[in-house]
Amino acid sequence: MVKDLTTHERAGAPADRAGETPAELLQLADQCVKCGLCLAVCPTYAQTQHEADSPRGRIALIQGWLHGELALTDRLAAHLDGCLQCRACEMACPSLVAYGRLSTAAKAHRVAALPAWRRYFRRLLLQSLSDARLTRWLGTIARIVVNSGLAWVLTLANNAPLRSWRRLAVVIATTARRIKPRSVPETPFDLFVGCVGESTQGTALAATLQVCDWLGVAVKVTTQPECCGALLRHNGEIAAAATLRQRCVDQYAGRQLIGLASACVAELRTEPALQNTQELCAWLLQLPWPDAVSLRPLPARVLVHEPCSHRNLLGGTAAVYQLLARIPALEIIPLPGNDQCCGAAGTYLLQHPQMADRLLAAKITASAALAPEFIVTTNPGCALHLAAGLREAGLAISVCHPVELLVRQLPTKASL
Incomplete structure (x- = not known):
């Protein structure tokens, strides 16, 4: 089976190499033999039953576009952008097609073709959402939206994105929590907070520190959390994502990095200098637990x-x-x-x-x-x-x- 291989190993190269040429993308795409085994595992294809919303269909669209046989219309872009990048197709692919790498690089080329003003405002929004100094205020903003009644007003808006923001605000108002930095020079463990950790996983981060204290394991929490770059890379901003990940390398290289967010852990692991990154649950299982003490039962x-x-x-x-x-x-x-x-x-x-x-x-x-x-x-x-x-x-x-x-x-x- 292929599911025990990481994206890095399957692709034979970093998943987000900047500057891949159309010829290199076509070489990646040509690995797909259009066998159709990906159809059964693709969530969007399951919903639409449209070939253009399947992995092999999207690869065919990318090939047609790069060969100059298809114009980059809004309709073509909608089919490509409809991909969730869940990577289920990679797990089912007998040809080991690096679909994630191909999709991301193709998106980067499409983003580069946008008008300069659109690229600027698009990147500004994505970089704002990737900046912990700004996103740590999302919890406060969310509580203002909820408590002021603005959330109720947004429910009346006939606009799907606005309604989605409102729904998230209601939840973030309960998950956000400020995490105090911890300077523990002698510990090899760093807790990865990331760009939106305090807003979307604040209560989980606080719980992690509590469990670590109970186990007697000291972890460091930096005063300046950095973003892994996943949000930018998935949106085709490969160079900007690489810059953010390099900041993580500068801060965490050579140390044991512990992450709560599975997507962040996966992103960080694509960087050779951050291969020491571990997902929290797996890391906790490796720690010594008190033999004579058990957790309290939870009949639920x-x-x-x-x-x-x-x-x-x-x-x-x-x-x-x-x-x-x-x-x-x-x-x-x-x-x-x-x-x-x-x-x-x-x-x-x-x-x-x-x-x-x-x-x-x-x-x-x-x-x-x-x-x-x-x-x-x-x-x-x-x-x-x-x-x-x-x-x-x-x-x-x-x-x-x-x-x-x-x-x-x-x-x-x-x-x-």
């Missing part, structure tokens, strides 16, 4: 959502299940349809809200049928998307990171 049902970034790029989600299994009495069930993207996909839920909601619908239906108390996921975008959908469906199901369940069940000080 939890559904495990498996993000595409974790399933397809980090070698699977076994560590999540193993970590949750440390909690006595907890009923752990995979969320049905984990092999299909939930529709969050970075900024996709804002850029393509209708398709994002169509993909989310199956998750909401399954959640309603199984009636769990909790849904856990390791991707903050997925968590926001799921939480917003559940709330709109009237389902009182808490969405959180696995570490947030863990911290709830820590023994009291008296039992230690």
Whole structure:
């Protein structure tokens, strides 16, 4: 099977090499033999049953465009931009086509063809969302939107992106939390906060530090969190993404970096100097746990959502299940349809809200049928998307990171 290979290994080169020429992209595309095995695993093709919304169809469009046989029309661009970049097709591909690398590089060429003013404002927005100094205020802004009643006003707007922003604001108002820096020179461990960590995973970051304190493991939290560059790269801004990732190299190279967001961990690992990056659940399992003390029981049902970034790029989600299994009495069930993207996909839920909601619908239906108390996921975008959908469906199901369940069940000080 090919799913144990990383994107870096499958492609034989870094996944985001800047400056790939059309000839190099065509060479990548020519690896696709159009066998169609990708159709069964592509979420967008499953929704539309349109060949142009499948991986092999999009590759054919890229080939036609680069050969000059197809014009770069809005319709062609819509089919290409409709890709979630979930990478499920790569896992099913017997020819090991590096679809993610091809798709991202092709998007970079299309972005470069935009008018200068559009490129400028587009990049400005993406860079703002990738700057922790700005995004740490998202929680405050979200609470103002919710408490002022502006969120209710936005529900009246006949505009899908505005409604999506409103939905996210309601959730971010509850997830945001400022994380105090920790200077621990002697520890080899750094906690990766990232650009939107304090806003979208603030409570999970706080829970992580609490669990680390309980285990007696010191971790460093930098005063200047850096972005991994994933958001920019997925939107075709490869050079800007590389600049951000180099800042991560400057700050973390040679140290053990621990990340909560599966997409960030996957992005950081594409950089050779940051191969020491570990996903939190897998890292926690490796730490020494007290033998004489167990976590408090939690008689509840939890559904495990498996993000595409974790399933397809980090070698699977076994560590999540193993970590949750440390909690006595907890009923752990995979969320049905984990092999299909939930529709969050970075900024996709804002850029393509209708398709994002169509993909989310199956998750909401399954959640309603199984009636769990909790849904856990390791991707903050997925968590926001799921939480917003559940709330709109009237389902009182808490969405959180696995570490947030863990911290709830820590023994009291008296039992230690």
